[in-house]
Amino acid sequence: MKQGLFEIKENIRIAPDMYEMALQGDISAITVPGQFVNIALDGFYLRRPISVHDVDRSLGILRIIYKAVGKGTDAMACMTPGGMLDVLTGLGNGFDIQRAGENTLVIGGGAGAPPMFWTAKALRDSGRNVTAVLGFNTAKEVILQQKFEAAGIPVVITTADGSAGIKGFVTAALAALPAPDYTFSCGPEPMLRAVYDATACGGQFSFEERMGCGFGACMGCSCETKYGTKRICKDGPVLEKEEIRW
Numbered sequence: 001m002k003q004g005l006f007e008i009k010e011n012i013r014i015a016p017d018m019y020e021m022a023l024q025g026d027i028s029a030i031t032v033p034g035q036f037v038n039i040a041l042d043g044f045y046l047r048r049p050i051s052v053h054d055v056d057r058s059l060g061i062l063r064i065i066y067k068a069v070g071k072g073t074d075a076m077a078c079m080t081p082g083g084m085l086d087v088l089t090g091l092g093n094g095f096d097i098q099r100a101g102e103n104t105l106v107i108g109g110g111a112g113a114p115p116m117f118w119t120a121k122a123l124r125d126s127g128r129n130v131t132a133v134l135g136f137n138t139a140k141e142v143i144l145q146q147k148f149e150a151a152g153i154p155v156v157i158t159t160a161d162g163s164a165g166i167k168g169f170v171t172a173a174l175a176a177l178p179a180p181d182y183t184f185s186c187g188p189e190p191m192l193r194a195v196y197d198a199t200a201c202g203g204q205f206s207f208e209e210r211m212g213c214g215f216g217a218c219m220g221c222s223c224e225t226k227y228g229t230k231r232i233c234k235d236g237p238v239l240e241k242e243e244i245r246w
């Protein structure tokens with residue numbers, strides 16, 4: 001874990017209530033996809049955890065995509081380039097892509113889609129066949145489709161109301177695709193549970209639970225696994241399929 005000051009280089013609205021922020025600073029502690037950063041905001045006691053969407057090592061740029069859902073993220077949405085943010089980086093275990101198979105699915109739902117981009121690129125770069133399944137409520141909320149396609153990663157979109165892609169939840173796409181031999185998923189817990197139940201193969205699941213300290217000190221994010229109690233912020237947010245106790 002590293003604490004650093006980051007300069008906001010960009011903060012743009014990419015969909016209703018969704019923003020992409022580029023931050024420049026020391027990103028050396030960010031080592032694997034699926035990790036998160038914890039952002040201090042003026043006037044808020046607790047930092048706000050946001051997954052790493054992408055990194056550009058040559059420019060020292062960290063990208064995050066966040067949904068404005070409350071006072072903290074609303075405040076972030078109003079920030080402008082040139083502002084500075086105090087950010088804890090290198091948090092969480094991240095995805096272990098070495099465990100992936102030859103035909104891997106990355107699955108993201110809503111605000112859980114952003115971390116799957118760097119994850120998919122890392123899998124692509126390691127020679128795996130990777131397809132992305134991204135689920136949203138409606139067409140207006142769809143993000144990242146072009147970005148995945150531009151990176152050469154096939155992407156299947158689902159929307160709950162059928163206004164874009166396959167109608168239904170991400171599991172509707174799973175039913176339409178060849179069975180994968182491994183999955184990496186991030187999204188709301190009901191989505192993770194549905195993917196868990198719908199797939200026979202192994203996988204890793206990123207839980208974006210509510211957090212306190214974000215670095216293992218307060219036990220506020222403890223959960224029971226088959227291998228004992230784990231702190232989602234430090235021992236997770238990624239859990240292996242075989243250890244999850246719902």
Ligand SMILES: Cc1cc2nc3c(=O)[nH]c(=O)nc-3n(C[C@H](O)[C@H](O)[C@H](O)COP(=O)(O)OP(=O)(O)OC[C@H]3O[C@@H](n4cnc5c(N)ncnc54)[C@H](O)[C@@H]3O)c2cc1C
Pocket residue numbers: 036048049050051052065066067068069070071072073074111112114115207208209210211237
């Ligand atoms: C490891 C991790 C990674 C995350 N990555 C992302 C990300 O990449 N993009 C993104 O948009 N969000 C992400 N989140 C969720 C994000 O941290 C919260 O949405 C944010 O902290 C809310 O702050 P707020 O002050 O705006 O809202 P608050 O005022 O604290 O809460 C407003 C509303 O949001 C809900 N909420 C608060 N925290 C969460 C949460 N963790 N999950 C779901 N709902 C929540 C509350 O129940 C409440 O209804 C992540 C959370 C964790 C733990």
Ligand code: FES
Pocket residue numbers: 211212213214215216217218219220221222231232233234
């Ligand atoms: S949030 Fe404090 S231990 Fe996880």
